[in-house]
Amino acid sequence: MDLSAVAVWVLVALGVAVELACCVGVVVMRDVYDKLHYTGPATILGPLAFAAAIVVQEGVGQAAVKALLIAGLLLVANPVLTHATGRALYIRQRDHLEPAPEDGPR
Amino acid sequence: MTVWLAACTALLVGLIPLGVVILRGSVLEGLVALELASVINTLILMLLAEAFHRPGFMDLALALALLALAGGLVFARLVERWI
Numbered sequence: 001m002d003l004s005a006v007a008v009w010v011l012v013a014l015g016v017a018v019e020l021a022c023c024v025g026v027v028v029m030r031d032v033y034d035k036l037h038y039t040g041p042a043t044i045l046g047p048l049a050f051a052a053a054i055v056v057q058e059g060v061g062q063a064a065v066k067a068l069l070i071a072g073l074l075l076v077a078n079p080v081l082t083h084a085t086g087r088a089l090y091i092r093q094r095d096h097l098e099p100a101p102e103d104g105p106r
Numbered sequence: 107m108t109v110w111l112a113a114c115t116a117l118l119v120g121l122i123p124l125g126v127v128i129l130r131g132s133v134l135e136g137l138v139a140l141e142l143a144s145v146i147n148t149l150i151l152m153l154l155a156e157a158f159h160r161p162g163f164m165d166l167a168l169a170l171a172l173l174a175l176a177g178g179l180v181f182a183r184l185v186e187r188w189i
Contacts, residue, residue, distance in 0.1 A: 012109050016116045019146055023120040026139055027127055035138045043145050050113075050149055054156050063161035070152055070167050074145060077175040081141055084182035089134050091186045 008053045015049035018042060032089050036082055043078035047071035110157035117150050137181055144174035 018041050025038035051071040055064040091097055107115075124146075127139035151167035 009109055012113045015149070016113050019117055019149065020120045022142060023123050023146075026142055027123040032132070032134045032138060035135060039138065039142050039145070042142055046145070047149060047152075050152060054152075057156070058161075061161070063156060063164060066161060066164035066168060067152060067156075070148065070164065070171055073168065073171045073175075074148065077171065077178075078145075081175060081178045081182070084179050085134070085137055085141065088137075088182040088186040092134065 004056050007056050011049045011053035011056065015046045015053070018046045018049065022046075033086065036085055036089075039078060039082060043074045047074045108157055110153045114150050114153045114157065117146050117153070120146055133185055137178075137185055140181070141174070141178050144170070144178065148174065 022038040022042035026035045029035045029038065048071050051064075051067040054067040058064050087097070121143055124139040124143045128136040128143075131139065148167045148171045151170060152164055155161060155163035155167065
């Protein structure tokens with residue numbers, strides 16, 4: 001087994017481990033805000049590890065470019081989705097987006 | 107079984123607990139689990155395309171990533187007040 005094959009194995013194993021750990025985190029955490037934190041590594045570290053593994057395996061080509069494009073898209077989409085979900089939870093809990101009087105002056 | 111197919115199988119197993127959260131948790135917990143499941147499904151499609159040496163099929167993963175973003179935003183907007 002040459003060095004690139006080992007690198008592919010390591011990167012794929014890293015990606016799978018990150019994704020499964022995030023799945024466990026979403027199940028185990030009790031608060032929705034805590035659960036929301038676990039979508040971060042799953043959309044950043046996992047896709048980048050898989051894309052890097054594909055680049056190592058295939059070299060620069062169609063598959064590598066598309067894999068990097070997918071990883072980049074997930075990288076950009078996750079903060080937007082996380083913000084929208086957190087905002088939805090905040091509004092759902094307080095029925096408004098502005099600070100309440102009991103929050104005190106800013 | 108190649109490393110890619112083994113990774114796909116492991117990721118499919120990860121979808122099971124997320125399905126449990128979607129079925130048994132609150133609406134927002136389900137939304138968070140759905141967002142993570144969309145990411146994992148995207149990665150599964152990407153790995154399957156690599157496993158079968160069909161880079162053209164990665165367009166499916168790309169389309170799913172785009173549609174999951176749009177779908178997640180729509181769900182989040184609805185969950186704010188209307189669901």
